[in-house]
Amino acid sequence: MTPDFVPIFEEEYRALRPRAPMPPIAVRFRRFTSLNTTIRLREGRILVSLSDLLEGAPESVVRAIAHILLAKLYKKPIDAAHNLRYKRFASSAAVTRQTELIRRARGNKRCFGPEGRYYHLEEVFDSLNMRFFGGLLGRPELTWSEHHAKRALGHYDAAHNTIVVSRVFDRPSSPRYAIEYLLYHEMLHLKHPVRMRGLRRCVHSTEFKAEDARFPHLAEALTFIRRL
Numbered sequence: 001m002t003p004d005f006v007p008i009f010e011e012e013y014r015a016l017r018p019r020a021p022m023p024p025i026a027v028r029f030r031r032f033t034s035l036n037t038t039i040r041l042r043e044g045r046i047l048v049s050l051s052d053l054l055e056g057a058p059e060s061v062v063r064a065i066a067h068i069l070l071a072k073l074y075k076k077p078i079d080a081a082h083n084l085r086y087k088r089f090a091s092s093a094a095v096t097r098q099t100e101l102i103r104r105a106r107g108n109k110r111c112f113g114p115e116g117r118y119y120h121l122e123e124v125f126d127s128l129n130m131r132f133f134g135g136l137l138g139r140p141e142l143t144w145s146e147h148h149a150k151r152a153l154g155h156y157d158a159a160h161n162t163i164v165v166s167r168v169f170d171r172p173s174s175p176r177y178a179i180e181y182l183l184y185h186e187m188l189h190l191k192h193p194v195r196m197r198g199l200r201r202c203v204h205s206t207e208f209k210a211e212d213a214r215f216p217h218l219a220e221a222l223t224f225i226r227r228l
């Protein structure tokens with residue numbers, strides 16, 4: 001039961017039925033993709049079920065919904081101003097939710113996940129984390145790239161806390177030290193965030209480079225990467 005909504009329903013009930021006794025009113029929210037609302041009268045209680053899209057709605061809109069639902073329940077005429085207020089809100093809320101659903105669906109399509117055919121990025125990450133970082137790095141989202149990109153081999157996206165690794169490394173001909181080095185480099189980006197040095201962004205600081213050079217199979221890894 002949401003406390004703020006109930007008094008509004010009670011006031012609108014009183015306005016519609018000035019002399020009738022006040023029934024207990026319960027309001028609950030459900031996650032609907034549209035602005036579904038239902039109202040039922042059961043054993044003298046009014047049960048209202050609202051879309052979670054209405055949770056943050058302005059009071060005038062909540063009042064309009066309360067009026068419309070109660071008027072329908074008791075077969076009374078619906079006030080035109082309330083009706084218009086609700087319709088306006090409904091169209092904008094529907095647009096918002098629709099946009100959100102579309103964005104999410106598209107976002108999912110672009111996300112390929114950590115499980116490759118030959119290598120699992122989470123497994124590689126966890127083993128590197130233990131060997132070189134004392135297990136202290138928080139694991140970001142890890143995903144294989146969509147294409148077998150040879151230019152962008154690895155990339156840490158700080159805004160989305162995601163490391164993307166090119167699918168070219170997910171082959172039997174790709175040695176483990178190659179993908180390990182690539183991921184190790186991106187993990188150093190996690191450890192050493194980009195700093196500003198005057199007006200310049202310092203992506204690979206001196207400390208970063210020193211740690212990067214400490215990777216055990218650096219020479220072999222770089223040779224493999226150069227031949228891709």
Ligand SMILES: [Zn+2]
Nearest residue numbers: 185189203204
């Ligand atoms: Zn880098």
